[in-house]
Amino acid sequence: MTTSDNVVVDVDGVRMRYGSVDVLHDVSFQVRRGEVLALLGPNGAGKTTTIEILEGFRTRSAGRATVLGTDPAQATEQWRARVGIVLQSWRDHGNWRVRELLAHLGSLYACYSTERIRRPRDPDELVAVAGLTEFADRKIRTLSGGQRRRLDMAIGIVGRPELLFLDEPTAGLDPEARQVFHDLVRRLGAQDDTTILLTTHDLNEAEKLADRIVILDGGRIVADGTARELAQRIAGEDEVRWIRDGEHFVRSTTRSTEFVRELLGRYGDSVTELEVRRASLEDTYLALVTKAESALPGTEVA
Numbered sequence: 001m002t003t004s005d006n007v008v009v010d011v012d013g014v015r016m017r018y019g020s021v022d023v024l025h026d027v028s029f030q031v032r033r034g035e036v037l038a039l040l041g042p043n044g045a046g047k048t049t050t051i052e053i054l055e056g057f058r059t060r061s062a063g064r065a066t067v068l069g070t071d072p073a074q075a076t077e078q079w080r081a082r083v084g085i086v087l088q089s090w091r092d093h094g095n096w097r098v099r100e101l102l103a104h105l106g107s108l109y110a111c112y113s114t115e116r117i118r119r120p121r122d123p124d125e126l127v128a129v130a131g132l133t134e135f136a137d138r139k140i141r142t143l144s145g146g147q148r149r150r151l152d153m154a155i156g157i158v159g160r161p162e163l164l165f166l167d168e169p170t171a172g173l174d175p176e177a178r179q180v181f182h183d184l185v186r187r188l189g190a191q192d193d194t195t196i197l198l199t200t201h202d203l204n205e206a207e208k209l210a211d212r213i214v215i216l217d218g219g220r221i222v223a224d225g226t227a228r229e230l231a232q233r234i235a236g237e238d239e240v241r242w243i244r245d246g247e248h249f250v251r252s253t254t255r256s257t258e259f260v261r262e263l264l265g266r267y268g269d270s271v272t273e274l275e276v277r278r279a280s281l282e283d284t285y286l287a288l289v290t291k292a293e294s295a296l297p298g299t300e301v302a
């Protein structure tokens with residue numbers, strides 16, 4: 001398999017204009033097979049617009065986009081069957097029962113089954129992985145918001161998609177449902193080689209799940225890399241905290257390993273507690289977004 005076979009999403013110089021306003025400027029990035037990519041950015045940054053262009057729901061104003069080898073603006077039913085989309089809260093079919101709806105929607109994918117990818121998923125297996133077993137026979141209109149979100153996820157993967165789009169998938173989920181969702185995303189990536197593109201405002205979630213992170217701000221990509229690479233890019237300072245002879249100390253440093261070595265060499269036994277806190281994705285994100293915003297025209301400090 002060549003490198004280009006491994007590129008599932010290829011975005012090059014995409015621009016989106018509403019009226020006379022550009023909300024995406026020259027956006028370029030790639031997502032490789034089996035990769036989980038998190039798209040981060042403040043409100044209005046252009047995350048949903050980007051995802052909807054790639055889903056084939058919006059037509060870009062300029063630039064090139066290829067998804068699973070096809071321009072999403074010219075998507076066919078065959079292409080749609082290979083893509084999973086998790087929509088925000090399924091509202092239709094309120095009188096249907098959970099397993100019954102999954103079996104019905106799954107049956108629509110049967111004709112797209114291939115030797116390599118068996119479609120659809122078994123509804124019982126699906127209710128189990130989505131944490132819905134105890135609700136399998138419940139009518140959809142009786143589900144809580146969080147239970148509906150799990151159903152949305154199950155609907156998104158019923159056709160065993162090669163590429164899955166998740167737009168703020170855990171908004172409104174309780175910690176347990178969030179955990180079920182995180183386990184599911186990891187399993188999809190690891191076992192099924194599913195490529196996943198997700199947006200989130202939860203930086204812990206992005207750090208936990210994503211192989212790579214792309215940060216959008218004001219319609220421009222301001223960072224693209226692993227969480228560790230992004231942290232290194234801003235040369236974040238680590239924070240070292242320690243207690244010596246009952247007194248608390250804090251120091252910020254970019255050379256925490258050398259600092260700790262010297263500290264212990266000098267004070268040895270009298271240091272009773274020691275903690276090194278690396279720059280988190282949240283620190284990195286805020287630094288990058290603040291930097292990008294201060295560079296925008298009209299925001300220079302005189």
Ligand SMILES: Nc1ncnc2c1ncn2[C@@H]1O[C@H](COP(=O)(O)OP(=O)(O)OP(=O)(O)O)[C@@H](O)[C@H]1O
Nearest residue numbers: 018019023041042043044045046047048049050199
């Ligand atoms: N149909 C539209 N017509 C005009 N402007 C639009 C339209 N849809 C989105 N926009 C604008 O495009 C920009 C990007 O919106 P988008 O929904 O992609 O942001 P987002 O990063 O997903 O934000 P959020 O985190 O708030 O969901 C915003 O300024 C928004 O107001």
